[in-house]
Amino acid sequence: MADIKRLFDFPYHEHDKYKLDDALVTKYGDKWVKTSTAEYISKANAFSRGLLRLGVQKGDKIAVISSANRTEWNIIDIGILQTGAQNVPVYPTISDEDTEYILNHSESTYCFVSDQGLYDKVSALKSNIPMLKEIYSFDTIPGCKNWTEVLELGADDSNLEEVDRIKASITEDDLATVIYTSGTTGRPKGVMLSHKNIVSDVLMSADRVPFEAGKNKALSFLPVCHIYERMILYLYQYYGVSIYFAESIEKVSDNIKEVQPHVITAVPRLLEKVYDKIIAKGSDLEGIKKKLFFWAVEVGLEYEPYGKNGAWYGFKLWLARKLIFSKWKAGLGGNLGLMVSGSAAIQPRLARVFAAAEIPVMEGYGLTETSPVIAVNDERNGGFRIGTVGRPLKGVEVKIAEDGEILCKGPNVMMGYLKDEEKTNEVIKDGYFHTGDIGVIDSDGFLKITDRKKEMFKTSGGKYIAPQLIENAMKQSRFIEQIMVIGDGEKMPAAFIQPDFEFVKQWASRKGLSLSDNKQVADSKEVKERIQQEVDEINKKFGNYEQIKKFEITPDIWSVDGGEMTPTLKLKRKAVKEKYQELYDRIYKS
Template structure:
């Protein structure tokens, strides 16, 4: 059995343990799923390695990969590059050409793989400013652009495979494997240096927490592969012999999930919220006894506690609700989904309850790019699941809580440092502990709970601390509120910018015969809409201390998005950008 100490050991481990999985990697092309076996995956990765050596790639060279969607080619190139001792630099496809220019220059990438014409177009706009970049290769066939198949052809001749083996053997577990540029909410992205050991230790440390049928499970992958969360999980799938199917796009996930019938998916809270909202909206359209049963099941699910804590009568009712209502939810998600793994941001506790009640538990975890990423994760087995927490710390990682409540992390998963930024590295790593910037606590049973981002907490002029994420996540439980950002640092009271759920507001207006106009601009200025959202705010405010309650808010006509600059690629708020964009609304809130 292959000993796993470097990232590229995972496919070989899969081959040793499971011989060859026929659909180790699968992508959809021209309407059909094209499957690559473990054997073919390894063979093509070796072809890429042989080609790169013939092109003169040296150890510690940097090679960028930018793809609009997750796909088989990404993984083949990833392993092919890593086997040569070069490092991969995965880049978010949705960032601006200015950010492409910064990352490609800062990393000194000599080659770049792109998925499609749009990404190539953006790179070509700044190519004249990229002195280190020698060539671009595409996965799709694009006129006047070299194709990755040329490297597979160049690597067909196996006469230099011994050179590949020698290069592999020279790579130590502590060696740098990848530089991941965090999307960041301010300034230029930071290059997080992760070693083979960082990522491998995190895969092996997380593996016992995720329940898989080894060699017989299927996963659907659609979160950005350039983000360490999805990337680490994909290595974890390979370790367990899970067949990986790559979703075509976020828009087609509904179709893909029915075709693939996965046992596991990863998701971020915003996507889970959208799934729930769609299910809820369909239930609201029902009539008579069906509607009553639907909402009876919802109310039951919202009271869910794990491990039978609610007693026999609750469990008896839940059994009926699962048979009559929740089984249809599962069917809509492919029919075989056993677990969703959630990360990147806090999950609303109501969603933890409702999906666990529906037997599609969401195992919420916690981590950062700098920690490769997992620090803690829930596990339904062995009483390892607690709603409102991110689970227990994984075995090979140590966590302590600083005096000010900040979560500090130590272990083999902690990054080497920030690329070309020793000063910043020394600011966040002291005595081996990485300062996460998150505030939290560990309960008496060892469950970690995150309360807020240290940098995002602020004081009002009255000296009271406000934890915006907690308020925002609670407010987003309203179907009227799609996005919200709590503001008010140094002000008398907290306020908020709110992007309404325009689709739901239109549905509400239709049912209540309210004329709200046809544009977002007329909707956000409509007095009845404002009054209705005010009702929602007042209702939710009652859950908070008087100093935390939202006293004033303004509605924004824009749909907050990655392209609009309000959200990061993992759908977190870019607070500085939002504040700058809606400065006039801020002034309106606080000028009176």
Template sequence: MASITRIFDFPYHQQDEFNSIPDALASKQNGTWIKVSTQEYIAKANHISRALLQLEIKKNDKIAIISSTNRPEWHIMDIGILQTGAQTVPIYPTISEQDYEYILNHCEAKYCFVSDIELFNKINAIKSKLPHLKDIYSFNSIDNCKNWNELLKLGESNSNQDEVEARKSSINTEDLATIIYTSGTTGNPKGVMLSHQNIVSNVLGSAPRIPFEAGKSRALSFLPICHIFERMVLYLYQFYGVSIYFGESIEKIGENIKEVQPTVITAVPRLIEKVYDKIYAKGADLTGIKRKLFFWAINLGERYEPYGANGFWYEFQLKIARKLIFSKWQEGLGGKLEVMVSGSAALQPRLSRIFAAAGIPVMEGYGLTETSPVIAVNDMRNFGFRVGTVGKVIDNVEVKIAEDGEILCKGPNVMMGYYKNETLTNEVITDGYFHTGDIGNIDKDGFLKITDRKKEMFKTSGGKYIAPQLIENTMKQSRFIEQIMVIGEGQKMPAAFIQPNFDFIIEWAKKNRIELDTNHENLIKNEKVIARIQKEIDTINGKFGHWEQIKRFELTPDIWSIESGHLTPTLKLKRKNILEKYQTLFNKIYQ
């Protein structure tokens, strides 16, 4: 096997190891799954490289890709760009026009590739403010917009393939490969510079943790490729010869899972919570013995410990639960799902136990864009799985805990720095260690546990530290609570903004014959709803120290979303934005 040192080596490795996989990349078009073989993937990437050289793309030029869906074109463009020594700049499709203008000017992008007319219109509207941008291309067919097929046609002749090969040979593993602009909650986005080595080392370091049957597994991809988590995993799939099917949209994931029957998916905790909520809702609607069996299985799952630690009698019951109840979960998720890989935020330990009990373990990992991204990951097989942790640190990566509890990371996965911002780079990297901003600890067996974000922890006026993420994650176990943000920095007590689970509350009201105005503005004022959520808060508060307990809360009528500015593209809370949106509620709580 030839050594892999640069990102564009992955498809060639796939071809060498597994011949040409017929469905290396696949997407659904007009109701049909269109498959791209490894051979076609490589051929088209070379077409793109040859065309870009004819457009006089030079080493270290920047080319942006903005796509509202995952698709084979993204990867073909990515490899085609990287082979020329230029850099890929992936951009989220949901950011503001102002952020597009900032990013495209900051990286001095020469070309921009968009997926559809909506994104084309956004970029075209600011094109006059982008002096470095030569042109916009689209993957979809759009009037008055160049199409990426024009580049494929331009690169059909292999007359300049020697020039492509020369460019490839000139690219070192330490060279810059991509700039990823992080979705900052304050100020302008930061451009994280990742080299080929950063990402390749992370793929190879993570590879032994993932239980793939090389050349025989199938993945469904729906998290944004512009995020380093999904992008790195997609390179990992290519390394293992995994067939990659791109989901149509988040809304169609249920349908796509049944069609594709994947053996692996990646997800963020919020999506796993939603999957569980749907399963739970169906179980709650059962009657008689079926309902009793369902909740017996849930109760069993909540007590799950790996490696048979609960003993023979528990394992015997679990075998029955898997046959009678959990097998139905498997069927609902396509019937062949073996593992879910979770990243971006902390997963509720309860869900980790339940899905592992169901035979669909969630491999929870941890990392940041600046660490390419993986630092640690749980693994049911070789390296150990421990509920409530993010597993053991991967190969070639070193982690130490600073005196204040901050997690520091060192290794070939640590970014080159922030683009055009040496000052900020020097603030976060000292002696080769990247300061993650997360607080955590490593137990005696080497398992890493994250307790909170350093910047998100706060002190009450009484001098007590509050770790909001831990409280929020526990509170979200209530089916009445969709989203929650703990507040109270410098105040006498912690409180919270809560977005209720409106759909569940409406169902709850029907079952309990409670008259309820379903308009969100009126629903959150309903005394019975408020009292029921108070009961949930009171119950969960018992798990925390007196100083950590939520003393007051206010319900919000909005659905917290990316579009409305409550959440980042990876579904984390935009705390500053939320605080600004609900300043009136904040004043109501504390004044």
């Protein structure tokens, strides 16, 4: 295992091993601007010196809020950590109230933002945040200090020895970052992660990733303020992977074609959108081309790893790859050979079809509190099983409690919640972190997540309902984009359904129905009848007491901005129920 103890050791490791010319690459205007590993380290050191001259001390908190991933974030991150201060990343999309709370609760002394919108947001709150001394931006904004001023302040290296002395004093057990969980209810909790927490998770995860060191490119677009993408960025540096930052989620498709990455990290919702676009293109084909396309999809949907389907299937798969799947891969840049998925469960059909197309999705599992990876699939070593999150990392102990809750112990488990010993003691008991997730470990050691402990509920008949199991099954329908199972204390389970409006409108058009807006879709008798067919079919997989007896279609696209989803795209169940109380009453009181 590499001699890496602190997070700021990663760029130095990358420089010693690989000396990349394109360690960090960001697109400014129409040009991709490369930063070498040497320049990355040089700027991080200058930033550290500048912070010290601003009076930053060991233990101070510095907030960073960026609407997109970019080179500046990483330079600032290493620059902060080298001073013994802590980086407090903040989601750009959270409410003003939560932003103000986090900056006050963390006692952040400086805040770095990416753009005008975020500067305006924080600037408007500044009078309510007494510890906040100054706001700096990445972009040039009139009236706002620029982050390059800190670099210039540290251009003189006469205090280099001071930086080196502080770095030498920082141990692996020191606090590195405070990451506030988005949470589905209540105030965000500040998860304290040490250098050891994250470094150990990177090094334990490294064994699971089939990288050819020093020879790959990655496209990064998931929010780096979340520990998932941030840990992956350190992992890329460990392996000498060139990191290209996408301009935005909306431009990921274009950026993939430009960058031609070998690896990306994704969340299931994004993979679903990619798959839906591919299927939509196939639907536009005609004749034999269309038949071949959907034949290949059917072959892909039967995929099992390691040749389990036999020789005849192997021949069909070879043909499907040659005729159809090779074009999918070309459409995703041509080099993409690995996608790592986290945050929520991926539909097994997607895992099968992408693996069949030689773009395997390695699904993993973890939480902010576990830095984050607990378990992950690994295609190389017989560790890939569709429908599971893989085997636990070597060094992480996982066991299942009597009530089915997943418990874990390891060097990656957090130090605790900032200023909240009570909540810390609620989740760390007898040395084990209580994840709040329900799961099982099969006879081969693969972990499967079945639900969230707090989300399970009882009907009035006393039957337990695991909503995520039902929701994940229902979302395999092309007609259903989001679904929330309801019925706590009621006589039967029901659901709110947000249809895939784009797909449903295409379906309606083929049926001669004119549904121009989302409200017309939600109110359409024909749409409800068609979705009822989907629900009836999927209901067959469940016991009578688990089946969705009624549902209502919502007219809105569920989103972070709309308040239905957290920044990590998990359902905010309480908020959704409150928003659609009228539909709830229609289901249960009519």
